[in-house]
Amino acid sequence: MPSYNFTNQENKIFEPVPAGDYILEVIKCEFGLTKEHGDDKMDLMLKVEGKDTLLYETLTFTEKAAWKIDTFVKSCNLLIGGKPPVLNQPIDFTETMVVGLRGLEHLRRGGQELL
Numbered sequence: 001m002p003s004y005n006f007t008n009q010e011n012k013i014f015e016p017v018p019a020g021d022y023i024l025e026v027i028k029c030e031f032g033l034t035k036e037h038g039d040d041k042m043d044l045m046l047k048v049e050g051k052d053t054l055l056y057e058t059l060t061f062t063e064k065a066a067w068k069i070d071t072f073v074k075s076c077n078l079l080i081g082g083k084p085p086v087l088n089q090p091i092d093f094t095e096t097m098v099v100g101l102r103g104l105e106h107l108r109r110g111g112q113e114l115l
Helices: 063-075
Strands: 020-033 040-048 054-060 102-108 111-114
Touching (some): 054 063, 063 102
Antiparallel strands (some): 020 040, 040 054, 102 111
């Protein structure tokens, strides 16, 4: 069982990021499987440039979610061997490849949308 030392901290207040365009940087990337269907997934932790804010995004490697992965690849200008990905060629994602990528994202109220 876990042990915990009481610290008497106050509740944190989280303010939503206002809608707008932001530069995001991937600061953490973990690979795993979805609980529901066992599909490959990539969990991202993103830092909003100029703000003390983190965002979390999961990319699921399914045909239905391909648009989301393509948008991530394009918005971060992912290069493989110094070149853009080749149409219909596999991309073997690694943590090293993804952490540090930066891209433009449009955040809107109630959600987010990669540019």
